[in-house]
Amino acid sequence: MSILKVEGLTKQFGGLTAVNNVSFDVEEGQVLSVIGPNGAGKSTLFKLISSFLTPTSGQVRYKGEVVSGLKPHLVARKGIVRTFQETTVFKEMTAFDNVVIGHQLGQNAGPLGVFLSTRAARADEARFRESADEILEYLGLSHVRNELARNLPHGYLRSLGIAIAMAAQPKLLLLDEPFAGMNVDETDRAVTMVEGIRRRGITVLLVEHDMRAVMRISDRIVVISFGSKIAEGTPEEIRANEAVIEAYLGQDDETIGH
Numbered sequence: 118m119s120i121l122k123v124e125g126l127t128k129q130f131g132g133l134t135a136v137n138n139v140s141f142d143v144e145e146g147q148v149l150s151v152i153g154p155n156g157a158g159k160s161t162l163f164k165l166i167s168s169f170l171t172p173t174s175g176q177v178r179y180k181g182e183v184v185s186g187l188k189p190h191l192v193a194r195k196g197i198v199r200t201f202q203e204t205t206v207f208k209e210m211t212a213f214d215n216v217v218i219g220h221q222l223g224q225n226a227g228p229l230g231v232f233l234s235t236r237a238a239r240a241d242e243a244r245f246r247e248s249a250d251e252i253l254e255y256l257g258l259s260h261v262r263n264e265l266a267r268n269l270p271h272g273y274l275r276s277l278g279i280a281i282a283m284a285a286q287p288k289l290l291l292l293d294e295p296f297a298g299m300n301v302d303e304t305d306r307a308v309t310m311v312e313g314i315r316r317r318g319i320t321v322l323l324v325e326h327d328m329r330a331v332m333r334i335s336d337r338i339v340v341i342s343f344g345s346k347i348a349e350g351t352p353e354e355i356r357a358n359e360a361v362i363e364a365y366l367g368q369d370d371e372t373i374g375h
């Protein structure tokens with residue numbers, strides 16, 4: 118059963134069509150990756166799905182309901198949660214406290230709601246603390262539990278962003294370039310994290326520039342180039358697809374996962 122349907126999604130910025138009539142379905146419990154060369158429109162597509170941008174035409178349907186045009190926090194409350202960027206991690210707090218706060222973000226409109234936290238939210242605190250430890254554990258972050266976020270290396274900060282998003286109890290987790298800027302070890306760890314998330318039955322939609330890690334974790338891959346979908350299929354199908362090879366020609370061989 119598909120949890121998300123992207124239907125004829127188009128986004129124009131002035132005369133530029135960043136996303137051009139893109140359609141695909143995301144099946145519940147699967148990992149679907151959107152890949153494409155630089156400037157292909159991946160980030161724009163991602164923002165359209167998380168409702169940070171409104172489409173020029175087309176729509177996104179989540180569990181049958183059109184969510185395009187809703188405020189991002191309302192979409193998040195329905196279960197579509199994007200990872201937190203490094204800039205939204207609270208740097209002066211520990212990894213653990215950041216994940217506890219992530220639970221509250223899942224219930225409130227934004228950080229303000231957290232600071233003005235209600236009695237009900239405080240009552241949930243014990244449950245959140247227990248859950249935060251569980252998340253850190255299965256994401257392999259327990260050993261940095263008490264580190265201040267500002268002391269964490271880049272790869273860990275990105276992982277912490279995923280942990281915070283998990284605390285908001287997503288049904289569909291959106292990962293924006295989770296492997297960007299990671300070295301080989303960090304990428305391996307992040308791949309393991311995504312596998313762990315998938316095993317918990319959470320659907321994952323990720324947008325990524327680099328094909329190599331994507332090949333390892335995706336059930337399906339959608340390829341976009343110059344805003345349009347040029348291919349869709351399993352990793353094996355994508356690897357052998359002529360249009361994909363063509364789109365990536367001139368790029369480093371590493372990018373197509375060879």
Ligand SMILES: Nc1ncnc2c1ncn2[C@@H]1O[C@H](COP(=O)(O)OP(=O)(O)OP(=O)(O)O)[C@@H](O)[C@H]1O
Pocket residue numbers: 130133134135153154155156157158159160161162326
């Ligand atoms: N807010 C905006 N205003 C105008 N043009 C934009 C805006 N956002 C993106 N674009 C343009 O839309 C096109 C697609 O950009 P987008 O960032 O979605 O690509 P991308 O595939 O994510 O690229 P990368 O892999 O480099 O991050 C680019 O030509 C970009 O310059």
